[in-house]
Amino acid sequence: MSELQLTHLTYCGADRPPAQISFGPELTVIYGTSDTGKSFIVKSIEYMLGGADIALVPESEGYTQILLGLLMPDGSPLTLLRAPDSNSIFLYSADLRDYVTDMPHASVTAVHNARSRNSLSIHLLRELGLDGVLIRKNEAGGTRPLALADLLHMALVTENRMVGDVPPVLRTGAANTRTAELSVMRFLVTGEGDPAVESGPNAGQRRVHKGQVQLLDQLVLDLSSKLRTQENERQLRDRHIRIRTALDEQSAPLRQTNESHREAVDARMETARQLAALDERLTEVSDLLGRFKLLEAQYRSDLERLAMVNEAGSILGYFKVGACPFCGAEREHQQSNHRLEETTQLHTAVEAEAAKTSALLADLLPTISALDDEQTALMNRRVQEQSDIGVWDQIIEELEGGIASLRSDVEGLIEERSVVERELELQARIAELEDKKSRLVGEGAVATTRPTQHIPTATLSDFDSILQQTLNAWQVPAADHAEYDQYYAEIRAGGRKRIERGKGMRSVLHSAFTTSLARFCMDRDLHHLGFVVLDSPVVTYRDPEPNDIDDVELTSTVVDRFYKDMLSFPGQAIIIENGDPPTKVLSEAATYHFTGTTSGRAGFFPTYAH
Incomplete structure (x- = not known):
């Protein structure tokens, strides 16, 4: 072929x-x-x-x-x-x-x-x-010519499609293209196209369905007017994946910057609390110093007065006439040594009081010195804490600027993602309405014979056998009873649909389907492009991803067996891998x-x- x-x-x-x-x-x-x-x-x-x-x-x-x-x-x-x-x-x-x-x-x-x-x-x-090959495009049997894109997606598999949710047989996954995509698979494994069938509505249908078709057309036009891009569903899904990837890339630095901002704010608050405690202690120390220095001044003043009293007493002791300057006794009541005794007693009293005051002053001076030292240390620490607060304020300001920039980028991506999701939703609704319209138009179509819709059981069994042989040759675990389910357009292996498996198994099953289909067609001289291009067909390990499904772990044996099997591939194979x-x-x-x-x-x- x-x-x-x-x-x-x-x-x-x-x-x-x-x-x-x-x-x-x-x-x-x-x-x-x-x-x-x-x-x-x-x-x-x-x-x-x-x-x-x-x-x-x-x-x-x-x-x-x-x-x-x-x-x-x-x-x-x-x-x-x-x-x-x-x-x-x-x-x-x-x-x-x-x-x-x-x-x-x-x-x-x-x-x-x-x-x-x-x-x-x-x-x-x-x-x-x-x-000249025709493929079926709707359930009524309407046909269209085969396109290169119908065959290419069965031979060339990008990395996104390799692990994606859409089954290998379906190119877009849209409801309005499903019949055609299934027909392409049937053509490849049977070699038989679909006959041209007149599928236009008859006169009765035109009367019954005209209003419904017009309503659906108007709804489609209304929804189409709301579309903001000319991209098809596949392009939108690819862009959605790119946006999600960019969001993941942007979210990581934003989270990191937010965390740094939180840590900086916490550090500034802690520094501010320390500064407040310093100010409180500094106020206490300053108040104590003020009081103690007043007391020191009082003690020194008392000592000076006591010294003056002592000196005055010595001088007064020399006066011989008149009343006693110490006790006020008149001369006739004074004894011969009266003034000397009074002077001695005054001196003793002054010395005792001065000694007591000096002792108090001696106890006070170390306290004042300690408070002076503490006040100096506190003031130095206060200057440092204020400097630290200034540094943290600058860091916080810079981080807030970075957050604003990153948040703007993330918000832009989120807005773009919302637009893409809205476009995808609109396209899905349009496809659903188009499918309903196609069903209305196709119901009761004038057709002498309806083309066969499904792949014959014997042919399907032969293909399933090739698919199972491929998985066995690769030694893929938990992949017994492999089959193509043409009613759901899905691959089953190990009792589970491909969509129910983890991304590693989804890629392996997609690769096995693509290569098995090529082998099946080439071995039976059926039509095929003649080559397969596989991006990341076997992955022994992937980083955990959100919402990924737990599955069996693929060992290096699968990789070795895959390559050994591909060396005997009957056509041309191009493999893209990291390992x-x-x-x-x-x-x-x-x-x-x-x-x-x-x-x-x-x-x-x-x-x-x-």
């Missing part, structure tokens, strides 16, 4: 060295450090094969041409050239791997349009012999090791090394 093969992906710029990966005809493994452009390669392949857009990375600045090399089913080369943010794709019937200045052999649009024959989808499907592949793979497959450093190949773009 006709198949395609990828030969290279190249980014070119007029003044840039080419960024290029050459794909081997069998297994190619690109592994190494995160943020080196591995997943960007997968997204670029998807973009070159008709993807709506691509989120460019800073390292791609200056690169104006993206080249994707293909080998067509007849073995001839074809190079697709597309510029970033362009819907035009130029076709060259040659293997070009450098900056292109020649005129193209043809030009097509990246957007698939069934009414136009000038799209990449129709061009490649024509080369694959699939341009190192086994030594046997390094020797037998085309491998690229992105180191993220100046040693070896830093990443996809040469600028990674700078």
Whole structure:
């Protein structure tokens, strides 16, 4: 059966060295450090094969041409050239791997349009012999032409889809595309498209449903007028994931800054409490010093007065006539030594009082000195505490400025997330209304025969057998009784749906489904693109994530067995992983090791090394 093969992906710029990966005809493994452009390669392949857009990375600045090399089913080369943010794709019937200045052999649009024959989808499907295939689009049996995107999502799996909730068979998960997506799976495993069926409403239906259809149309128009973007559901979900990632990245520094602000405020409050206690003690010390110094002055004044009294008494003792200056006795009542005795007694009394006052002063002076020292220490500490408060005020002010900036960024992301969620809700409601309208239009459609809706049991059993063999070959634990449930479009293994498993198991089951489907088609000469591109297909360990589901732990054995099995894959396989592949793979497959450093190949773009 006709198949395609990828030969290279190249980014070119007029003044840039080419960024290029050459794909081997069998297994190619690109592994190494995160943020080196591995997943960007997968997204670029998807973009070159008709993807709506691509989120460019800073390292791609200056690169104006993206080249994707293909080998067509007849073995001839074809190079697709597309510029970033362009819907035009130029076709060259040659293997070009450098900056292109020649005129193209043809030009097509990246957007698939069934009414136009000038799209990449129709061009490649024509080369694959699939341009006349019809697939069923509604339950009434209405059909539409097969598109390249219908097949691509079954062969190329991005990291987000690898671990996402949407089953591998479904491209968008929207209700209005479910029938078509299931029909694509049926076409791949049976090789049979759907016959064209006239599914327009009959006259009776037009009368009965006209009002309902018009009402649904009006509701759809009303809801569509509220949409603020032209992005489809997949693009919105990708943007929602990017916003959530950015929120997680922004929330961490905001929480850290808030915590630093809280600690700074607590430290300032503690310093303020210490300063208040210092002020209180300083007031007490100052009050005591004032009182004690007054007392000291009083003691010294008393001693001076006592000294004066003692001196005056000695002088008065020399007077011989008149009344006694000490007791007031008249001369006739005085004895011969009266004045001498009185002088001695006064001196003794003064000396006793002076000694007592001196003792009190001696006790007071050390206390005053200690209080002076304490007051000086307290004042020095007060100056330091006030300086510390100033420092904390400055830190708090700076942190509050940082919080305001971070909070503004987070609030902007939250607002953007709300807009995206609102858009997704509107699109879901529009899809639901469109599905109801499709059912109304399709009910009682004029059709001589209804196409078969489900995959035959025997075919489904054969596919389930291949899926189980793949999981057994990889030695995946808790994955017995694997099957594709076509009624729920879901993969089951170990008695559980894929959506009920943890992210590690979801990625493994998605990888097993994609490779098993390719093997099934190639072994039976059924239609398939001929290659698979898997981003992070087997993950032995993931950091715990919020709301993740507990599941079995995947060991390194699964990784080794996965790569061993992929060495015998019948088509072309391109694997993107962080971990190192086994030594046997390094020797037998085309491998690229992105180191993220100046040693070896830093990443996809040469600028990674700078």
